[in-house]
Each structure stands twice: as C-alpha cells, then as structure tokens.
Amino acid sequence: MVVGFLSFFLFLVVILPGCVNPGQENPNVDFTFTTLDGQTKQLQEYYGTVIVLDLMGVNCQPCALEMTQLKQIQTNYSRSDVIIISVDVWISQGENASLLRQYLDAFQQQLHLELNWTFGLDDAKGTIGYAYARSGVPTLYILDTKGNIYYTHVGYDSYSLLASKLDELLSKA
Amino acid sequence: MKNMSNQRKMIFILVSITSILGTSLASAAIAEPVIGIPVLIPNNPTMLSRINFSVDVSGDDITFVRINVEECNRKTGICYPFQNITMNKISDITFAQDVTLKHSDATYITYWVVVQYGSLWKDSAKTELNLSVQQPSDHNETNGSGNNTHIPGFELVVVISAVAVILILIGRKRYR
Numbered sequence: 433m434v435v436g437f438l439s440f441f442l443f444l445v446v447i448l449p450g451c452v453n454p455g456q457e458n459p460n461v462d463f464t465f466t467t468l469d470g471q472t473k474q475l476q477e478y479y480g481t482v483i484v485l486d487l488m489g490v491n492c493q494p495c496a497l498e499m500t501q502l503k504q505i506q507t508n509y510s511r512s513d514v515i516i517i518s519v520d521v522w523i524s525q526g527e528n529a530s531l532l533r534q535y536l537d538a539f540q541q542q543l544h545l546e547l548n549w550t551f552g553l554d555d556a557k558g559t560i561g562y563a564y565a566r567s568g569v570p571t572l573y574i575l576d577t578k579g580n581i582y583y584t585h586v587g588y589d590s591y592s593l594l595a596s597k598l599d600e601l602l603s604k605a
Numbered sequence: 606m607k608n609m610s611n612q613r614k615m616i617f618i619l620v621s622i623t624s625i626l627g628t629s630l631a632s633a634a635i636a637e638p639v640i641g642i643p644v645l646i647p648n649n650p651t652m653l654s655r656i657n658f659s660v661d662v663s664g665d666d667i668t669f670v671r672i673n674v675e676e677c678n679r680k681t682g683i684c685y686p687f688q689n690i691t692m693n694k695i696s697d698i699t700f701a702q703d704v705t706l707k708h709s710d711a712t713y714i715t716y717w718v719v720v721q722y723g724s725l726w727k728d729s730a731k732t733e734l735n736l737s738v739q740q741p742s743d744h745n746e747t748n749g750s751g752n753n754t755h756i757p758g759f760e761l762v763v764v765i766s767a768v769a770v771i772l773i774l775i776g777r778k779r780y781r
Binding site for chain 1: 673675677678682683684685686687689719731733
C-alpha cells in the first residue's frame with residue numbers, strides 16, 4: 433500500500449510540472465553563430481549586458497517591420513545597458529550572408545536606416561532556428577545579463593512593448 | 606625589314622589573343638533567364654491546401670527552377686520557414702510543382718521563383734496572396750498535439766490512467 437502511494441507520488445512529481453505549465457522555465461540561452469564578417473561567436477561572449485536577441489529571416493516581411501522597432505531600441509538605450517543581436521535563422525532555407533548584406537543595404541538606401549548592430553547567421557542545418565525559433569520568425573528574446581530569458585515572443589513586437597520589458601528588467605538590475 | 610616582320614607577328618599574336626579572350630568571355634556571359642508570372646491552381650487557396658504552381662522560364666543553361674512559398678499570419682506577425690521546392694519541367698519552358706501549405710493559422714502566403722542558370726541565380730518578384738477564409742472544421746481541435754502547448758491534453762490522460770491503475774492495484778491488495 434505504502435509502496436503504491438509512494439510510486440504514485442513520484443509519478444506525479446515527474447509528470448505534473450511539465451503538464452501544468454510547460455512554458456514557465458527560465459533557461460539560459462547560448463549558441464554559436466557566424467557574424468557577417470565571418471567570425472564565429474558564442475552568445476555568452478555578450479553576457480554582461482541585457483541582450484535583445486532577434487531571430488529573423490531576410491525573406492520574412494514582419495521581421496523587416498521588427499527592424500524598425502529594434503532601431504528605436506538602439507537609438508533610445510545606451511549600448512552599455514542593452515545590445516541587439518539579430519541572427520538569420522533561415523540559412524537552411526537558402527538565405528546567406530550576401531542576401532543579408534543586401535537586406536541591410538536596402539534599409540540604408542531606401543529607408544535611410546542604418547542597422548548597425550551585430551548581425552549573424554545560423555548554420556546550414558538550422559541549429560539555432562530549430563532550438564530557439566521553431567514556431568516561426570521573428571522570435572525575440574530579451575535576456576538578462578546572465579543570459580537567462582526574461583521575455584520571449586514569437587511574431588511582431590512593438591517598440592512600446594519591448595521598451596516596457598527592457599525598462600522592467602533594467603530597473604531590477 | 607626584319608623589324609616589320611616582327612611587328613606583324615606581334616600584331617597577329619595580339620589579335621589572336623584578343624579574339625580568343627573575346628570569344629571565351631562571350632560564351633561565358635549567359636543571358637539572364639526570363640521568368641514569367643507564376644500561375645496558381647486554385648488561384649484563391651485556403652490554409653493547408655495544396656496549390657499547383659506553374660511558371661514559364663526561358664533562357665540558356667538553366668540548372669533548376671525552384672518555387673519558394675512562405676506562410677505568414679498577418680495578425681500575429683509570424684512567418685514560418687518557407688518551403689523551397691524544385692519545380693519539374695513539364696514542357697520546353699514550363700515548370701510546375703504542387704506545394705501543400707503546412708500552417709493552419711497562416712493568413713497569407715508570399716511566393717517567388719528562383720532560377721539557377723550556370724553558376725548564377727535569379728529571383729522573380731515576390732507575390733503576396735491572402736488565403737481564403739475556410740469554414741471552421743476539424744482543424745480547430747485542441748489537444749496535446751495542437752499548436753497551443755499550454756492546454757494540457759495527453760499528459761492529463763496519462764495522469765488519469767496512472768491514477769486508475771494505482772487505484773485498481775490498491776483495491777486488489779485490499780481484497781487479498
């Protein structure tokens with residue numbers, strides 16, 4: 433009888449946390465990516481400041497809209513507080529560094545917006561996309577100074593929402 | 606006289622080199638292919654439907670023609686990884702392929718054709734198409750395998766079955 437109850441209790445302990453609220457974990461985000469100038473970087477090299485991590489695709493229309501919001505973030509926040517990293521996670525779909533450069537040039541020439549934060553590329557297997565942007569792009573993460581997820585959202589985010597989340601996080605530091 | 610002969614030889618060599626280079630460069634410069642407007646059947650697709658794309662592509666040295674189809678949701682601002690599928694040649698200049706849409710929440714698609722010719726690429730213009738609204742059907746079911754991972758489904762079934770099994774075991778022990 434006691435063994436039965438114990439095994440049942442153990443079973444609940446193992447099963448229920450994933451059943452009741454699977455999205456409440458707050459894991460640390462880290463991966464390797466290639467910058468536009470060909471350097472291999474580890475995300476943890478950027479820990480120490482709040483990171484706005486934008487997982488995007490060149491051919492994704494909402495991602496382009498998101499860029500304008502991120503530009504406002506870059507303009508209004510000190511780089512010692514917040515840095516932005518955009519990673520193209522559609523390399524496995526055929527996107528590449530050349531397309532990403534053309535994309536940035538188009539922003540510069542057509543909208544006079546210089547997107548001068550760190551841009552990177554996923555690998556050809558789509559490792560980052562599979563791990564962190566499986567539900568589509570843009571997927572945005574706000575990471576605290578230790579690389580823990582403070583906020584995440586799939587889809588377009590407005591500047592006001594992002595700014596409120598950043599203010600919340602920065603006020604806790 | 607000897608100088609004249611050498612000069613002629615030099616001119617001949619220069620002309621030969623220039624013509625050889627010119628010929629090889631001309632053959633290397635392949636004309637850009639002309640990509641027609643893709644035709645969709647049906648022309649007003651719904652989410653999760655199967656669409657037949659066909660397009661006319663004319664030009665030399667065409668290695669392959671691909672159709673890229675990206676599904677997005679305008680309300681949430683999400684785009685899913687696009688499908689890039691090689692099109693089959695069905696006549697001299699026509700390429701076709703069926704593409705099945707994968708996302709039940711997609712509200713529009715963007716499609717474009719990519720042609721590889723020689724070692725170069727050419728993309729057609731992108732076309733955006735709103736998906737027709739389908740009457741709610743089987744796709745609205747919510748269980749553990751659905752997109753909404755916050756609604757417990759199969760996990761609860763497992764827990765309930767485990768409770769039932771344990772109660773039966775306890776009952777049997779008591780009976781003994």
